[in-house]
Amino acid sequence: MAMKAAENGVSRRSFLKTGLGAAAAVGFPTIVPASVFGQYAPSKRINVGAIGVGRISRVHDLPGIMQYDNARVIAVCDLDAHRVVEGKAFVNDFYAKKSSKPYDGTVGYANYHELLANKDIDAVVVSTPDHWHSLIGVDAVRAGKDVYLQKPASLTIGEGRALSNAVQASGRILQIGSQQRSTPQFRYAAELVRNGRIGEVQRVEIGLPGDPAGGEKTPMPVPAGFNYEMWLGETPDVYYTVDRVHPVKGYDRPGWLRMRQFGAGMITGWGAHHVDSAHWGMNTEYSGPVEIWGTAEFPTHGLWDVHGAFKTEALYANGIRMSISGEYPNGIKFYGTKGWIFVSRGNEAVTKSDPVAKLNDNTALASSDPAIIKSVIGPDEIHLYDSKEQHGNWLECIISRKEPISPVELGHRACSTCLLHDMAMVLKRKLYWDPVSEKFKNDDEANNMLWRKQRAPYVLPKVLV
Structure with missing residues (x-):
């Protein structure tokens, strides 16, 4: 399912600047060990981009997808430049251990629109905070990508209806992350x-x-490399404090889960x-x-x-x-x-x-x-409907074009x-x-x-x- 590099709207080897002022993208190695991807030839693999590489992505969504040989995570994206670096390392380390050879084939993005423009990417997994789910989901299907979208589907009922309408009009496969x-x-x-x-x-x-109840209200400077203005997305522009967002280091439960915003x-x-x-x-x-x-x-x-x-x-x-x-x-x-x-x-x-x-x-x-x-x-x-695993069912449905278990x-x-x-x-x-x-x-x-x-x-x- 991978498309030719000549058709790629964003080069796999392009370097994308992050808020740190450093390059976020690293090109693919000249030779990717076949043992990394098992029996599936590159033309048969589903190339996946991960949008949001925080807590739920690292412990659930990325491992859930990378366990399958018919998929390959080729890109990660986050508004926190530190998480882009760590997300790339997380994916590269997985494939390196799987092949027992060095691997550095994951591209990093600071803006999901640039990831969606990459024609080599067939599908995306969206593991962002809740207020971004609908808009990224809509943008992704309109870009021709199949989507695995963390629940809940939307911030409001109106946005959820718009998301559902857009997905159904697009003909793309969207799986909600309701793994129960x-x-x-x-x-x-x-x-x-x-x-x-x-x-x-x-x-x-x-x-x-x-x-x-809880959370520290004291205003704090925005950490270097974090695009806080975009992270707020559609919600009101309010001052930064760490308990409103996510830990500066590590992947403990983030404060945004406890904010009505x-x-x-x-x-x-x-x-x-x-x-x-x-x-x-x-x-x-x-x-x-x-x-x-x-x-x-x-x-x-x-x-x-x-x-x-x-x-x-x-x-x-x-x-x-x-x-x-x-x-x-x-x-x-x-x-x-x-x-x-x-x-x-x-x-x-x-x-x-x-x-x-x-x-x-x-x-x-x-x-x-x-x-x-x-x-x-x-x-x-x-x-x-009998599904053995939520991410695997999504990948199967991308190939078959049948409705997933959680449409x-x-x-x-x-x-x-x-x-x-x-x-x-x-x-x-x-x-x-x-x-x-x-x-x-x-x-x-x-x-x-x-x-x-x-x-x-x-x-x-x-x-x-």
């Missing part, structure tokens, strides 16, 4: 529920913690996973609730301002009621007329700072009657549902939602929250708005 769909117990739990093992579903409980906190961060998995079992993947209400505590001190302890509820048109709160175990519990099923990641964690890492319960699948989860789904029953519309619907719960927390009243028109009923205040004002030039193309 590629985890056996979540698929099996949804199949059991969809096939009536607990009778008619009545309610669903989702366990999800809040975030703590860039996301909604746990309700979208982890909620996008659990709500998506709940929708799978509820058979409401392309819809959403019709009523949403709840309460939440918000910080009264410090920099961070996303929700803390909370409890929100929603009613769906089919009569199912969903509750989300830190009062419940981290996971999803389906209650039906004949019993219940609980599913979670157990004690698995993507990173050491993930909330699930603090759990003592390693239960991944349980039920009111052990016979429920021991039953076999028959050949004539509902069998859901953009499913990601948008899960994200929009989480954002509805967040709006109910903020507005402190019941909201009435039409999932078809994606508008609130007779509620101008709530409808005004479907979009945020985007700071130029970081705005979605007007054709999509």
Whole structure:
């Protein structure tokens, strides 16, 4: 799938200046060891560029893609020049160890537009902060790239709709990083529920913690080599302080995850996973609730301002009621007329700072009657999409052009549902939602929250708005 170098809009050997004033791009070696890429000839490989090479990229997305011989990460991009250097080293070291030979074939970029202009790149993995997901996703598919996009899909419901529209119009493959769909117990739990093992579903409980207050408010100088102005993207121009962004050194949990300027906190961060998995079992993947209400505590001190302890509820048109709160175990519990099923990641964690890492319960699948989860789904029953691994499924679908397990519309619907719960927390009243028109009923205040004002030039193309 690699294209000829002569067609390359940005040379693989071009040097891109970073904020450090140093070159960020290093050319490919003359000879790439065949052992690095296994049985796949260069013309059959999927060349991938990584946009955002921070914490989730290093521990999840890059390893998830580089394990496959039919893909090759050939470029990394970040607005932090230090992370570009370290990202290149991370990828080069992986391929060097795989081939047992020196390897220096990764290009570094300081601007994702230049990465997208590289015609040698077939696909991109977007592992940026949440407020950049939609715009980069739209720009990528309009540039002809297939996309793996970290969840949540968008900062606002309006942006999520624009993203989904753009992807569907482009014909590109976009996979949302909702990897629970590629985890056996979540698929099996949804199949059991969809096939009536607990009778008619009545309610669903989702366990999800809040975030703590804190964060240092003191203004600080922007670190050398960090394009903070662009990092803020569409959001308001505010002063720099490290707890608003990410650590200057290392890859610990970043402060932006706890800032409403860039996301909604746990309700979208982890909620996008659990709500998506709940929708799978509820058979409401392309819809959403019709009523949403709840309460939440918000910080009264410090920099961070996303929700803390909370409890929100929603009613769906089919009569199912969903509750989300830190009062419940981290996971999803389906209650039906004949019993219940609980599913979670157990004690698995993507990173050491993930909330699930603090759990003592390693239960991944349980039920009111052990016979429920021991039953076999028959050949004539509902069998859901079976993916063994999220990144691998994306790569397979790039080749086959079939729909991936987490297509953009499913990601948008899960994200929009989480954002509805967040709006109910903020507005402190019941909201009435039409999932078809994606508008609130007779509620101008709530409808005004479907979009945020985007700071130029970081705005979605007007054709999509």
